[in-house]
Amino acid sequence: MKPLKILFAASEAAPYAKTGGLGDVCGALPKSLKKLGCEVILIMPFYRQIDSEFQNTNIQVSLQVGDREIAAQLFQTFSNDVSTYFLKCDEYFDREYLYGTPDSDYPDNLERWTFFSKAVLEAVKKLDFKPDIIHCHDWQTGLIPAYLKTICKDDPFFLNTKTLFTIHNIAYQGLFPSSLFSLTGLPLSIFNPEGIEYWGKINLLKAGIVFSEIETTVSEKYAQEIQTNEAGCGLEGVLQARKDKLFGILNGVDYDEWNPSKDRFIAANYDNDNLTNKKVCRTDLLKVYDLEISEQIPLIGIISRFVEQKGFDILSEAMEEIMSMNVCMVVVGSGEKKYSDIFLTLARKYPEKLGVKIAFDNAIAHKITAGSDMILMPSLFEPCGMTQMYSLKYGTIPIVRATGGLDDTIEDFDVKTGSGTGFKFIDYNSGSLLKKVEEAVQTFDNKQLWNSLMQNAMKQDFSWERSAKRYVELYEKLCK
Numbered sequence: 001m002k003p004l005k006i007l008f009a010a011s012e013a014a015p016y017a018k019t020g021g022l023g024d025v026c027g028a029l030p031k032s033l034k035k036l037g038c039e040v041i042l043i044m045p046f047y048r049q050i051d052s053e054f055q056n057t058n059i060q061v062s063l064q065v066g067d068r069e070i071a072a073q074l075f076q077t078f079s080n081d082v083s084t085y086f087l088k089c090d091e092y093f094d095r096e097y098l099y100g101t102p103d104s105d106y107p108d109n110l111e112r113w114t115f116f117s118k119a120v121l122e123a124v125k126k127l128d129f130k131p132d133i134i135h136c137h138d139w140q141t142g143l144i145p146a147y148l149k150t151i152c153k154d155d156p157f158f159l160n161t162k163t164l165f166t167i168h169n170i171a172y173q174g175l176f177p178s179s180l181f182s183l184t185g186l187p188l189s190i191f192n193p194e195g196i197e198y199w200g201k202i203n204l205l206k207a208g209i210v211f212s213e214i215e216t217t218v219s220e221k222y223a224q225e226i227q228t229n230e231a232g233c234g235l236e237g238v239l240q241a242r243k244d245k246l247f248g249i250l251n252g253v254d255y256d257e258w259n260p261s262k263d264r265f266i267a268a269n270y271d272n273d274n275l276t277n278k279k280v281c282r283t284d285l286l287k288v289y290d291l292e293i294s295e296q297i298p299l300i301g302i303i304s305r306f307v308e309q310k311g312f313d314i315l316s317e318a319m320e321e322i323m324s325m326n327v328c329m330v331v332v333g334s335g336e337k338k339y340s341d342i343f344l345t346l347a348r349k350y351p352e353k354l355g356v357k358i359a360f361d362n363a364i365a366h367k368i369t370a371g372s373d374m375i376l377m378p379s380l381f382e383p384c385g386m387t388q389m390y391s392l393k394y395g396t397i398p399i400v401r402a403t404g405g406l407d408d409t410i411e412d413f414d415v416k417t418g419s420g421t422g423f424k425f426i427d428y429n430s431g432s433l434l435k436k437v438e439e440a441v442q443t444f445d446n447k448q449l450w451n452s453l454m455q456n457a458m459k460q461d462f463s464w465e466r467s468a469k470r471y472v473e474l475y476e477k478l479c480k
Helices: 021-035 109-126 143-149 178-184 204-211 220-225 236-241 276-288 312-323 337-349 362-371 387-393 404-409 430-445 447-458 464-479
Strands: 005-009 039-045 055-065 068-077 083-088 133-137 162-167 175-177 201-203 214-217 246-248 299-306 328-335 354-358 374-377 397-401 423-425
Touching: 005 021, 005 109, 021 039, 021 133, 021 464, 039 109, 055 109, 068 109, 083 109, 109 143, 109 178, 133 143, 133 464, 143 162, 143 204, 162 204, 162 464, 175 178, 178 201, 201 204, 204 236, 214 220, 214 464, 220 246, 220 404, 276 299, 276 328, 276 362, 299 312, 299 337, 299 362, 299 387, 312 337, 312 430, 328 337, 328 362, 337 354, 362 387, 374 387, 374 430, 387 397, 387 404, 387 447, 397 404, 397 430, 397 447, 423 430, 430 447
Parallel strands: 005 039, 005 133, 039 083, 133 162, 162 214, 214 246, 299 328, 299 374, 328 354, 374 397, 397 423
Antiparallel strands: 055 068, 068 083, 175 201
16 A cells, blocks of 8 residues: 655744744654654745755746735755755745734735745645645645635646645634735635635635545544634634534644653753652753742743733733742743733742743743743643643643643642642633642642652653544545
């Protein structure tokens, strides 16, 4: 049997460029699929920040976006064990940020992602790579299934190609004014409620959903949640109608990258047989933030985008009370200015208890994961969440809200039985959050109990192998 030929089309992938879990998935899943015998290539934009060895393929794609002819050069790298191609079009991708500035989205995003979607299909033909499956990710690639079902439907090159569309976060949908529809080059006949129209606007995420053969999302709980009024962000009806084609597959962890026994970013390596060096990592982390605290005081880490989704409204309400506890906290992240300002103000008020860095810094994220005692994730909703799975491997105990992937991956600790891997609260309010933080702090004071909890956490296995096998099953189902 010939190996399945899989094309990953993604707007980001680690280690080249990432803003969150989407980048982690698109960096790690192709490697696992390759180990399972699939032939995989990845195509993504060539961003300014990409720092990798690459070569020019001397392949150029040129295509129409609206009434303009736009060209891109194709570059290639093998540095992540998977053949990755970058579409280099400086007009669209040579920018400081991937999708927009901290203040707003880029105004030409529909142009940018229309170009990318068309260019992916053109590039794969130039490479003569006939994919069995094109695996598309989030709204930035939502037009690809639409093109295959409309303007490319009679193209013999894609005769046997199927599409699988993964929703990483349904809150981000790629909405644009209907007046820009001609930019897409799609037939006007699909601009209707059954197609890509959404309350009078173009909806790229909806395009990916309604024109793909199968949709997946990044945890089983989230697949259920997005079919409800509370979490469907207006697309719950569309997803309910396609519930037989919607599958929840939990994201995995790349343990080559996130593993305390070989992590290159942390001060000292360790594993669950010998936790001594975790203290070295804690000391190093405190030094990074210029903090000094006793070993008896728990250190809480936060690694996050600063947006309401991540629970920063209830955390803001709870912070004064958390700072009154016998704890220390370190934070790294970026996002909405109002949350950055809250943390910076609190850091000035509690300079000996709170360290804040407003940035996305991968090295510091690793140091927080290894050096903290707890990781706090009070999310309003969380499709999967990766940080809590990383932290388990490092013996850093998650405090999470029971939503989406956080609920699927963390078992609430039971003091009586000693079972569980973290601390989980249900109601979305600052009182429930505070109660769980207090419970975690009290448990930390009992060293024997805490060590038992750390062992529980570090024994968890969320490697990609199991999830990758599930994707292969869906790919094979589509091909049959």
